[in-house]
Amino acid sequence: MILVKNILKKYGNKKVVNDVSVNIEKGKITSFIGPNGAGKSTLLSMITRLMQKDFGEVYIEGKEISTWDKKELSKKIAILKQSNNLNMRLTIRELVSFGRFPYCEGRLTEEDEKFVDDAIEYMNLVDIQEKYLDELSGGQRQRAFIAMVIAQGTDYIFLDEPLNNLDMKNASSMMKVLRNLCDDLGKTIILVMHDINFTACYSDYIVALKDGKIAKQGTVDEIINEDTLREIYEMDFNVQEIDGNKISIYY
Structure with missing residues (x-):
């Protein structure tokens, strides 16, 4: 569990x-x-x-984050930010191998190679693993970065707008992968999301922020409703339920 207490940044x-x-x-x-x-x-x-917090505490499995050794923390949490620009020309496999750096510091063992193989296979990248990143479509590139995170083998995965620049088909595939990582491999996934519908379909818990504060937090049913969304976004929504999933349309 991660416990965030009264954190502040100004x-x-x-x-x-x-x-x-x-x-x-x-x-x-x-x-x-x-x-x-x-x-x-x-x-x-x-x-x-x-980023350094100005006040407050963050506990990861009972230990305040500032006291974690950097190497040990990188074995516990993986982070993928919005901007994934690299100056090096890398193949998919080389990129995914970076996920093992906290364990092997660049000298991959047989065990590390197995993690890389499994991550590449999980993201359906086996046939193109020797392609360079600059040869990939946006969806393939994003899958490659997710494979790197999977290879890192952490319990917690943090993704900042993982659907950024993806079309609807690739965005849907990405959310299904994240849902499977949670359900099949027991990963804990924390997302920054803009798409309300994907959030509603795939999340277990939603934290809604406004002006730096939590406006409301709770389950999908507690957050994805017209009154709460109107309060958060200051616009009108029409929320419907289709095949058990809540779908919101703003107008």
């Missing part, structure tokens, strides 16, 4: 994350939603120690 006099507390349960998908500037990515960055 720039000058502006509090971009203001006294936020949340419990992230193991083995579930938790999604952060909210309008632009709500503090979603900043919150994720502080939870993962990519």
Whole structure:
């Protein structure tokens, strides 16, 4: 479990994350939603120690994050941010191998190679694993980065807008993969999301932020409703249920 207690981040006099507390349960998908500037990515960055918090505490399995050894933390949590630009020309396999760096520091063992093989196979990249990243479509490239995260073998996976620049088909495939990682492999997945419908279909728990604070948090049924969405986004929504999933249309 990850326990976030009263964390705060400010720039000058502006509090971009203001006294936020949340419990992230193991083995579930938790999604952060909210309008632009709500503090979603900043919150994720502080939870993962990519950004220093100004106040508050983050506990990962009972241990405050500031006390974790960097190498041990990288074996516990994996992070994939929005921008995945690399200056090196890498093949898919070379990229995925980077996921094993916390364990082997670049000298892959037979066990490490097995993790790489399994991750590539899980993301259906076997036939193109020797292709270079700059030769891939947006969907293939995103799958390659997810494979790298899988190869890292962590319990917790943090993804900042994983559907960014993906068309609907690739976005749907990506969310199914994340759902399977949670259900089949027991991963705990934390997402920053903009698409309300994908959030509703695949999340277990939703944290809605607005102006740096938690506007509301709860299950899909508790968050994906017209009144709550109107409060968060300040616009009207029509929420319907289709085949057991809630679908929201804004207007």
